[in-house]
Amino acid sequence: MEDDVQRAVVAYLRKKGFRQAELALMEEQNKNPSSSSSPSIDPDVGRHILSFSESQNVPAKYQEGYGNLRSWAHGSLDLYKHELLNVLYPVFIHCYMDLVAKDHTQEARSFFNKFREDHEIMHLRDLQKLEGVLSPSHLEEEYAHSLRQSKMNIRICQYSYELLLEYLQRTKSITILGIINEHINFRVYSGQPGSKSDDVENEILFGNNQDAALQINQKEVRWGLLEDTLEERLEKAVLDSEKPEVESKEGDLEETKKKLVEGGKQGGSVKKLKKDKPVGATGKNVRSETNTVSMAPRVKPELTLPVMPMDVEKSILEDLRNRVQLNSLVLPSVSFYTFLNTHNGLNCSSISHDGSLVAGGFSDSSLKVWDMSKIGQANVQGEHESATKENVMGSDEGKRPYTLFQGHAGPVYSATFSPLGDFILSSSSDSTIRLWSTKLNANLVCYKGHNYPVWDVQFSPVGHYFASASHDRTARIWSMDRIQPLRILAGHLSDVDCVQWHTNCNYIATGSSDKTVRLWDVQSGECVRIFIGHRSMILSLAMSPDGRFMASGDEDGAIMMWDISSGRRVQPLMGHSGCVWTLAFSCEGSLLVSGSADCTVKLWDVTASAKVAKTEENGKAGNSSRLRLLKTLPTKSTPVYNLRFSRRNLLFASGAFIK
Structure with missing residues (x-):
């Protein structure tokens, strides 16, 4: 009986993890060599401990x-x-x-x-x-x-x-x-x-099993850009065209120097020659120091990419040539689209790449698309240093200044334009995703695969492929020409609330109510990164243009910057007092813009975070201070639903006005 009590007590202590107590018992045994091989305990004490454990x-x-x-x-x-x-x-x-x-x-x-x-x-x-x-x-x-x-x-x-x-x-x-x-x-x-x-x-x-997360984060992630992009081609063309000009300028400088030196010998004064300063508000003739895109490594695509039409390629190249280089001193101009009389019914909004089309998803199952070329601009405001244009949209059924798309059987929770603006995807609580043509104004396909409401859907940067996030705790990868998903990404412990493609289309990031962000390999469907640090559900994601960094925003107003290559958090961005519903990087990756339910748009300096990541990568102590907030742009009592940079670095934003 005494042996049974002793074994029960030791088993109980071991179960509860009291290793120190076990060691004390072993020491007591060593003091009494005459005792048996098992730890000796006074029977009365043992029974008292057991009765306490039962109590x-x-x-x-x-x-x-x-x-x-x-x-x-x-x-x-x-x-x-x-x-x-x-x-x-x-x-x-x-x-x-x-x-x-x-x-x-x-x-x-x-x-x-x-x-x-x-x-x-x-x-x-x-x-x-x-x-x-x-x-x-x-x-x-x-x-x-x-x-x-x-x-x-x-x-x-x-x-x-x-x-x-x-x-x-x-x-x-x-x-x-x-x-x-x-x-x-x-x-x-x-x-x-x-x-x-x-x-x-x-x-x-x-x-979450932290050991498993650490093991997953050891996997290799090729975070660079795709080979032979339009930006890369344009940069090579500009460099090739600038070489002869530079050589001719150097020859002219030498001749001018000789003439001035000869004139000085004859009694004239020699003036110092000033080098031509690069004029670069539009970035045509200058390569910005903050542009990290050109320095990113190149990777091969894992997906079969669609062929881009020649006229579209020319249009994109023209936009790239006229792109404004942004930095902490040169902030973007903002065009804000405001929805009137729709606050209770508007669930989401989306803006095309050039700002010409604006879509809204509503609780009455409808999707409405406004063509901004047909709507007059009102109240051009200059109250911020960055020029801000406000475009006002309503839902007056008499005039109907929009195109109405009907087909869903429940509230529309997400909408996204294709890169060319000719298609729009919408997801709904009816667990379906619908593809609409903005040229035919018709529904083309209804994709069924999720079992519960679909919270988010996003086109890939090259179009044709898209990803969805659902209440069924999965994300799925689709292509426009197939009605069944290509991949099912399962692993989150709660709703997948938002999804975002990596810049090179080889990876997809998902944010969940389980407070984690996961990065998935498109080809294998495996999780290659788990990002841990948020304290509430993740509502928004954004990828930097060079593909190395990712930003995530949560319900508490916190924004996290992540280094995809290492899986580590770079710096938290604290400043919002409401949900962060949308995030966007500028085209050269120097600025991050966040939109929140607190009716503000905030601009953050991302260049500092890149420097911190590099110093930590080299084993040096980085700057532990939070990312620098450059500017806060308040709205007229309008929560910010969506943010998007055009290819020329004009910032578009949208939201529903609250009376």
Whole structure:
């Protein structure tokens, strides 16, 4: 009997991870060599420990243990409070799931409802999912199972960590100590704790296996641009045409120098010659220092690319020749399209590459497209340093200044124009995607594959291919000529809310409600990157023109910059107070623009982040400061739904006016 008690106690301690306790027992055994091979424990003490372990099954132990920890954390010093409060959320949800696992359903519900208000601000969506876990069988479902099997990473300073250990030892909270030991991974650092605003930089990972994520991020990603692009051809043509001019200018300079020197010998004054300054507002004769596109490596396409018509190629080349080179000193002009009387019904908007067409998806299942060449421009405003034009659109059925597309059986959640503007895709809650012709004003194809609402759809940079994101936790890759998807990308633990193509079309990025961004290989369908750091659902994605960096925006207003090659976060961009619904890079990659529900457009300097990434890549300490905010452009009470740069670097934006 005594041996059974000893084995049970050791098994219990080992199960809870108390290695220090086991070592203490082994040391006690070494002090008494006459004891048996198994750790010797006084029978009375063993029975007391076992009875205590059984007593913790009583729901009151969870309520009491969590309540005491909560009171202690809220009563701690303000300097350490915000770090200690981070411990409460994982303890709360695992206390709840332990009660459910032990079939104390009513007590679990009472515990959940009593303490849920503490966590609703930061974890409302997770709590809504967890609220549906009501029986032990529900714990085997994907979301709850992943929470039970994974650890939460919490960054905490050394002194806060010691305070927590001292509290647990003093109160002998075996229940809470077991949960913390099993489900929390502390990342202890030396020095004073960071400010409360820096908590966003703590990598809190729930429902994901971090070791698997690290392993996936070791895979090679070829992030460069496609070979033989129009930009590359134009650059070569410009360099070839400039060579003779440079040689002739150098010859003229030598002759002028000789003449001036001869004149100086005859008593004239010699003036210093000034070199011709490159005139480059339009960038025709100058190569911008901030343009990283030309320095990106070249890769081969994994998809069969469509052939571009000659007239389209000429038009694009003309746009590239007249492109404005933007930087921190030269900001873009903005043309803002405002929807009137549509705020409650407008779900999404999209703008064609040249701004000539604007689409809106509505809750009444309709898709409307405005031709801006037929709509007068009103209220040209010059209130910002960057010229801003405002185009106003309404939904007056009498005049009908738009083309109406009808076919969906539910609200339209996303719309996107093809690169040439001749097609538009729309996705809906009816789980379908529809392809429309802007020339024929007709529906061409209805793509069925998803089982639930489709939140987002995006054309590839070359057209023909497109990707979709759905409530069914998958993203899918399609081609216009096939009604079935080419690839199904599965791996997210919750809704896939947004999707974005990589610049070279070989990869697709997906943002999810599970707070992660994943990068997928188009050819194999495998996940090659998992980006972890957001604290709420991801709503928007954007790829830099050179293909190395990616930006993601979430529901809390945070924007993250990621280095695709290494899988690491470069810098967080903090400034928005509402959801970040849209992101866009300028054509040369020097600026990032974000649009938010807080009715502002913000311009960020991306050049600094590239320098930080390079210094970290070389093993040097980078600048830890956040990305520099260049300018904030407020709207007239209009949340920003969509942003897009034209090929000439004019920024288009759209949103629905709120009365």
